[in-house]
Amino acid sequence: MDAAxxxxxxxxxxxxxxxxxxxxxxxxxxxxxxxxxxxxSLVGPSGCGKTTILNLLTGLLAETPEGEARxxxxxxxxxxxxxxxxxxxxxxMPWRTALGNAVYGLEVRNVAKAERKxxxxxxxxxxxxxxxxxxxxxxxxxxxxxxxxxxxTFVLDSPVFLMDEPFGALDAQTKLQLEDVLMDLxxxxxxxxxxxxxxxxxxxxxxxxxxxxxxxxxxxxxDVPIDLPRPRSIRALQNDPRFxxxxxxxxxxxxxxxxxxxx
Amino acid sequence: MSISTLVSIKGAPASSRHRRxxxxxxxxxxxxxxxxxxxxxLRAVPVWLRHALFIAALIGVWELAASQGLLxxxxxxxxxxxxxYLWKGFVTDGTLWRGYTLAGAVIAFVGGSxxxxxxxxxxxVFPGFHRASEPYLTxxxxxxxxxxxxxxxxxxxxxxxxxxxxxxxxxxxxVLSATVAGIRSVNSDHLVLPKALGATPRQVFxxxxxxxxxxxxxxxxxxxxxxxxxxxxxxxxxxAEHGLGQTLAYLQSTxxxxxxxxxxFLLAFLGLGITSLMNxxxxxxxxxx
Numbered sequence: 001m002d003a004a005x006x007x008x009x010x011x012x013x014x015x016x017x018x019x020x021x022x023x024x025x026x027x028x029x030x031x032x033x034x035x036x037x038x039x040x041s042l043v044g045p046s047g048c049g050k051t052t053i054l055n056l057l058t059g060l061l062a063e064t065p066e067g068e069a070r071x072x073x074x075x076x077x078x079x080x081x082x083x084x085x086x087x088x089x090x091x092x093m094p095w096r097t098a099l100g101n102a103v104y105g106l107e108v109r110n111v112a113k114a115e116r117k118x119x120x121x122x123x124x125x126x127x128x129x130x131x132x133x134x135x136x137x138x139x140x141x142x143x144x145x146x147x148x149x150x151x152x153t154f155v156l157d158s159p160v161f162l163m164d165e166p167f168g169a170l171d172a173q174t175k176l177q178l179e180d181v182l183m184d185l186x187x188x189x190x191x192x193x194x195x196x197x198x199x200x201x202x203x204x205x206x207x208x209x210x211x212x213x214x215x216x217x218x219x220x221x222x223d224v225p226i227d228l229p230r231p232r233s234i235r236a237l238q239n240d241p242r243f244x245x246x247x248x249x250x251x252x253x254x255x256x257x258x259x260x261x262x263x
Numbered sequence: 264m265s266i267s268t269l270v271s272i273k274g275a276p277a278s279s280r281h282r283r284x285x286x287x288x289x290x291x292x293x294x295x296x297x298x299x300x301x302x303x304x305l306r307a308v309p310v311w312l313r314h315a316l317f318i319a320a321l322i323g324v325w326e327l328a329a330s331q332g333l334l335x336x337x338x339x340x341x342x343x344x345x346x347x348y349l350w351k352g353f354v355t356d357g358t359l360w361r362g363y364t365l366a367g368a369v370i371a372f373v374g375g376s377x378x379x380x381x382x383x384x385x386x387x388v389f390p391g392f393h394r395a396s397e398p399y400l401t402x403x404x405x406x407x408x409x410x411x412x413x414x415x416x417x418x419x420x421x422x423x424x425x426x427x428x429x430x431x432x433x434x435x436x437x438v439l440s441a442t443v444a445g446i447r448s449v450n451s452d453h454l455v456l457p458k459a460l461g462a463t464p465r466q467v468f469x470x471x472x473x474x475x476x477x478x479x480x481x482x483x484x485x486x487x488x489x490x491x492x493x494x495x496x497x498x499x500x501x502x503a504e505h506g507l508g509q510t511l512a513y514l515q516s517t518x519x520x521x522x523x524x525x526x527x528f529l530l531a532f533l534g535l536g537i538t539s540l541m542n543x544x545x546x547x548x549x550x551x552x
Contacts, residue, residue: 058459079461091452095474095551107470108460136551 006160006192007034007057011067014052025217026052027065032211032223036159037190041203041210043250045258049218050196051088054162057194058085071160081109084158088165090145092137092152098124098144099133102151109156116155123151127181143174147181154185161186161193167202175199179206179234187231200254204246205234212250214257222253337520344521345528352525359529363505364495367423371430372491376438376484378431383442383480387472393443404436412498421504430494434487441483445476478549485541489534496530 012030017023027049034040042050055061057071059078069075072082084105092101099117102124106116124133127147129140137145146167153161166182167175179202186193197203203210204226212222226246228237237243322342328334329341336344352359386393412429419425449472457467499508507526514522 060455060459077461078458081461083459085456085459087452087455089452091450091456093453093471093474095477095549097551104456104470105460108457108462108466138551 004035005033005070006036006038006072007032007194008070009033009053009057009068012053012056012069013066014049014056014061014063015066016063028217028219029067030213030218030220031067032220034192034194034209036192039186039193039195039206039208041195041197041207042213043197043200043203043210043254044213044218045215045254046198047216048213048257049216050213051164052218054164054194054196058083058162082159084153084156084161086149086153086161086163086166088168090137090142090149092145092148094137097134097136098129098140098148098151101137101148102133102155105152105156119157120151120155123155124148126154126185127151142170143178146170146174146178150178150181150185159191161191163193163195165197166195168197168199175202176234176238182206183232183234200247200250204228204243204250205232205237210250212253212257219257221257222250224250224253337518340520340524345525348519348522348525349529358510359507361505363423364426364492364499364507365533367426367495367499367506368430368488368492370423371427371495372434372484372488374427375431375434375491376487379435379438379483379487380442380480382435382439383446386443387446387468400436400439404440408432408494409497409501412501415498416502421502423505426495426498426503426506429498430491433490433494437487437490438480438483441486442476442480445479445483446472448479449475478545478552481541481545481549485538485545488537488541492530492534492537 010031012027013025014027015023015025026047030049030053032040042053044050052061056065056069057076059076059080071080074080074082092098093104096104099120102120103116106119111119121130121133124130127150129144129147129151132140132144132148137148140148149166153163167178170178183206195203195206200210205228207226210224210226211220212224213219214221224246228240228242228246325334325339326342329336329339334341349359386396408429411432412425415425415428415432419428453471453475454467457471462470495506496508496511499506500512503509507530511523511526514520514526
């Protein structure tokens with residue numbers, strides 16, 4: 001496999017449910033590569049296997065897939081220090097303060113206490129929660145909790161970020177704000193990101209490339225480069241005609257995928 | 264004992280605590296501001312004063328009814344007599360300060376809780392053991408424990424041992440089921456991240472499972488302490504050398520209704536004191552809730 005790739009997925013098929021007759025094909029022969037520093041979104045209708053691919057890369061998938069997947073040249077496994085994983089819901093631990101949540105990953109990775117606190121505080125300040133570090137999640141709004149979850153993910157400083165619909169549960173306004181926060185964090189040192197979403201606008205606004213998947217069984221329909229200039233302001237993009245052209249194109253591709261499934 | 268009472272005692276301070284914690288510019292719920300206005304209006308008349316007036320009126324009516332012969336003091340006692348009994352017990356001869364009952368309840372509670380939490384953790388580590396012992400535990404728990412008191416009296420004697428045994432047998436099962444429920448209630452979302460990060464089972468247990476189980480276990484403690492008191496008093500009622508239950512049984516058999524009523528109030532306040540103590544402790548320990 002190519003060592004220059006951050007992520008390499010080749011001829012990947014994932015089948016759920018073991019037995020041949022009752023099993024469901026979730027991912028069908030998917031192949032793609034991602035180079036270091038690239039921000040790539042996986043989009044597709046729900047159930048298209050995008051989260052399955054992410055879980056596979058994180059090492060959380062119980063099923064044994066066909067084909068191959070590599071993260072920085074290594075087979076996926078849980079606890080891979082090269083990966084920072086961000087879940088769909090904020091899933092902050094309510095018994096920990098914002099700071100306590102932000103240090104959690106470093107705690108598991110046995111980073112010294114003083115260092116992990118300093119790093120977490122710095123990240124909380126960058127996501128705009130500097131003055132809320134001693135607050136418990138119950139005292140934070142949805143947007144603030146997701147900011148905290150971003151801090152918890154980026155504090156790990158891993159070369160690869162895998163994000164599973166991190167802003168899926170937010171209202172439109174808050175979502176745009178959080179996307180800008182994510183762009184700020186990412187632009188600072190441009191790590192590799194695989195971003196799963198069903199929101200096409202989000203995918204276009206954030207990514208260097210968008211991989212469009214079909215409805216189940218998930219096949220890759222298209223791999224679309226997003227040539228919008230960086231640095232981007234997500235809110236400014238909302239009025240940019242190029243943004244809407246790309247959005248329209250992707251929407252067309254996604255519609256084809258859905259239609260193929262229904263008929 | 265009523266659970267709704269516990270909840271309402273617990274609920275009032277919790278909401279005010281919540282208000283303090285919320286950031287001003289992004290309120291977690293705007294409904295709270297209405298609640299603030301309403302509770303402000305209520306606060307104009309002190310709640311304690313209204314309670315005091317209500318209780319004074321109740322005692323007055325009781326005393327009047329007793330003195331007018333509407334309520335037979337031989338069956339219901341009378342407030343002045345109850346006050347005299349409590350005064351004698353607490354001030355003149357001090358017999359009510361001996362604390363046999365409370366000591367028994369505390370020992371039963373601590374012993375029962377420690378064993379229950381330990382068993383709960385054992386169940387978590389050995390799920391097979393849990394499955395195997397569950398039917399027996401269910402059977403034991405279904406047994407009316409107070410009916411075991413005569414047996415415990417035979418085994419552990421008339422002294423504090425048999426009282427502790429009854430209290431223990433009640434507390435143990437309450438705290439055990441709370442511990443098991445607490446460990447089971449861990450949010451699966453909270454387990455995904457440690458798994459992705461490659462946390463060891465020990466890290467998952469100490470940093471996720473246990474802290475998330477603590478509130479449920481604590482509600483078991485709260486209930487367990489009340490039931491420890493119930494067990495001890497119940498066993499004392501049946502046969503004992505000392506204790507509030509023993510005194511209660513004696514007074515009842517001699518038709519000293521003022522004493523019986525006095526002790527019932529005392530037990531109620533003891534239970535209330537225990538509950539509010541546990542609530543304070545919970546608020547201090549579980550500030551994040």
